[in-house]
Amino acid sequence: MPADTMTEMILGFSVIMGVLVVYILTLAARIRRAQAKDEFSSENQSES
């Protein structure tokens, strides 16, 4: 009879997917912020 470890399995996959999702979201946010800064400085350069 296998041990009843369903809760731990759910917790394990939640943590794995949670860490991945949080990292991907922060990476996307950093890319977006850097792109906005890049566009802003490009516009400023073309104006001056």
Place this chain on the structure above:
Amino acid sequence: MTKKPKLLSLLDILCLILVPGALVLILFFTPIERVMGPVQKVFYFHVSAAWAGMLSFLIAAVAGGVYLSTRKQKWDWLSLSSIEVGLVFGLIAILSGMIWAQPIWNTWWVWDPRLTTTAIMELIYLAYFILRSSLNTPESRARLGAVYAIVSAATVPLTFFSIRLFRTIHPVVIAAGGSGESAFNMTPRMLLAFFVSLFVFTLLLIDLVWHRSRLARLQAVNRGEGV
């Protein structure tokens, strides 16, 4: 900002399909292990994350070496990106291992050689960012970062072989001759899910490192670091 390469977009889509696909394969296709029960299924992603983390750190060392010989910034960005992504995968491996250990070893953590060397490896790579942030010029950041990435890579084989070099309670996944004292005896379905997970995490690693390298380049442009 250079346009996003088509191959990177394709890799994004592949990862978006394959990561949930691997999860479904593990949850509904693999059998429940007869002693540990459902928590054993965490093993597929746990090992894959550890593999991806170690591979990342080795890529960082190689990129660091290439940077030192060519002095091209793109290799520094690759090294930096690989270490950041490797830390994320390392964290996943540690946390999922702790969750597996709680019902199986009856404790979240033991100072076992594999767990200890993994924790040390993670801390050493975390210190890489402290080192970089303490340096002022991009050249010194890249040069010392590359040296640090190369030296730190010594922790990767130490962590990998710790279960063979020292007395340990950590299971040996790939045992010599396929049947070590504590090796997992995997059924064909388990083996399939295991190799699919390894492949998917390797793809995810390439995808994330690529995105992070592009971000590093963009940040260098924004800082006016002569890109």
